[in-house]
Amino acid sequence: MYDQTRAQQPADQPRDVTGHxxxxxxxxxxxxxxxKIVRRLGRAVNTFPDAPRESLEEAEGAFDDATAQLMxxxxxxxxxxxxxxxxxxxxxxxxELHQALRQYREITQRLLHL
Structure with a gap:
């Protein structure tokens, strides 16, 4: 059986460039x-043995939700x-312009370390 404890613990804070x-x-x-996305993934993994295709569709839906939310x-x-x-x-x-530049850099670095 799949251990959902790890999957249900999304990182509360992103990691910096050093991984901390x-x-x-x-x-x-x-x-x-x-x-909600983590629950969908857990459901997909847990239902795979009985319904592989539906499981993959659920996982794809979770992926789509995550990417849409992020976008x-x-x-x-x-x-x-x-x-x-x-x-x-x-x-x-x-x-003021430098502050905007720092914010762009910070967001971009966060994306690169997802």
């Missing part, structure tokens, strides 16, 4: 949505960041 949990960073996908979150973060700098006065301080 990054303090202060919230997960990209909200915990309730992550829990929605990233699109919103991109929109918010872009609003913060794109239409700014040309006199916008370098410090």
């Amino acid at each position: 949990r990054a303090p202060g960073q919230a997960p990209l996908i909200p915990s309730d949505a992550r829990a 929605d979150v990233l699109a919103e973060q991109r929109r918010t960041l872009r609003e913060g700098w794109q239409d700014q006065d040309p006199e916008t301080r370098a410090a």
Whole structure:
């Protein structure tokens, strides 16, 4: 039988470039949505012996949910960041632009370490 304990423990915080949990960073996908996806994956694994095709369809659905959630979150973060700098006065301080650059870098690094 499949051990769901590991699958049901999504990382509460992403890992930094060294593999350690990054303090202060919230997960990209909200915990309730992550829990739902983990349950679907667990159900897919547990039903595989009796219904392999349905199991794979369930796993594919969980994958689709996860990617859709991630795309929605990233699109919103991109929109918010872009609003913060794109239409700014040309006199916008370098410090404000640098903050936006740091936020882009942080999000991109998080994606590269998923």
